[in-house]
Amino acid sequence: MNKLKVGMISFAHGHAFSYLDALLRLPDVEVVGIADESASRVEKVVRERGLAYYEDYRELLANDAADAVVICSENVHHARLTIDAAKAGKHVVCEKPLGVSVEEMERMVAACRDNGVQLMTAFPCRYLAAVVRAKEAVDRGEIGSIVAIKGTNRGSMPGGWFVDPALSGGGALLDHTVHVMDLMNWFTGSRAKEVYAYAATLFHEELQVDDAGMIHVKFENGVFGVLDTSWSRPKSFPTWGDVTMEIVGTKGSISVDALAQKNELYSEATGKGHHLFWGDNMDFYMMKSFTDALLHGEPAPISGEDGLRSAEVALAGYASVKLGQPVKL
Structure with a gap:
């Protein structure tokens, strides 16, 4: 079985470090890079883990190697990053809260649905x-x-x-x-x-x-x-x-x-x-359930709609x- 290739966008939320550790423990997953506009925020983990670094998240999304991304940015950026990822054909795990308005969360769900990718809300x-x-x-x-x-x-x-x-x-x-x-x-x-x-x-x-x-x-x-x-x-x-x-x-x-x-x-x-x-x-089992779903062609266990309803x-x-x-x- 080919490995699922996952990138990470923003370490603004501290959960990103735990999610990364979880992904690195999964034998069927390869972390292909980290994008963060703040290089100092991820400098240590990039160096210690030997990961590719992107200052601009759009460069990571343009990387054909990535199948999915994990978004841990500030809340107000969730919608833009998720919609851009969906348009790039990447599956998404987005940190909670999914968005800061009902309208933008509906756009996030629609963008992922229309582009045939999974959207999972991070509810560990x-x-x-x-x-x-x-x-x-x-x-x-x-x-x-x-x-x-x-x-x-x-x-x-x-x-x-x-x-x-x-x-x-x-x-x-x-x-x-x-x-x-x-x-x-x-x-x-x-x-x-x-x-x-x-x-x-x-x-x-x-x-x-x-x-x-x-x-x-x-x-x-x-x-x-x-x-x-x-x-x-x-x-x-x-x-x-x-x-x-x-x-x-x-x-x-x-x-x-x-x-x-x-x-x-x-x-x-x-x-x-x-x-x-x-x-x-809980973070390990959440990431495992998401990646397992993608590897087996199944729906994400916690949907974007779940994030919206919360x-x-x-x-x-x-x-x-x-x-x-x-x-x-």
Whole structure:
């Protein structure tokens, strides 16, 4: 079997380093190059891994060797990069959120469809062991029909371009709604029909974006969801944040703490505790599932539409905050 050749566009998002490590571990994949307008951002990894470097991503897209690309740019560039990649005939994994408006996400999905390439949204939380087992239990009917889901994705304030609205498109409500909202969409098998949200800047007064958020959702099938999306974890917190869900059904409930597979280390050097995660590498399994799908001619396991359905809830949340009332999708 010929190897799948994959390029990477932008390391602005730190997930790119983990995705690259995952790709390099896959025996049926060859990484053909990295494109990043900031040479200093990727200089070390290019040198250590012996990879080709492109300052202009269009040179990588013009490389006939690349079958697919992984895009980890600032949020506002996702649409342009994805559409250009689709026109170049490259399959795409795009970092979340898929886009910063519904209209541009629809254009991304259409461009990939019209050019016959796959678009996958990077939602690695679907590959966490606790999440996978909970989904299997729900599908077996162990808790009956889902009535409600309470979730959290409480993180630390990321800084950098994440807090620049011109590059991020939003704050915590956009950044931390999408992962667990995708899980809610996946578990319920339904679309959100109404959103009511709160967002404010409570923990870091200097920010131009929200760092606190709470989003409430009604799904078409009658399920209710609520999600804490806040950047409420201080620098002293043992890890960047959490991913949890309480899934309430007609016959029982499931509690999911997706990052609970960890050891606790208390360091005198840093003056705080650390959570050392020892569970399965979600980024590795996500990249493996994407590349396996391409190698076997199957649909990407997490689609561009999945990314759109998740991000549109966050965007509706901002509209709700502005209006002070629920918003229908």
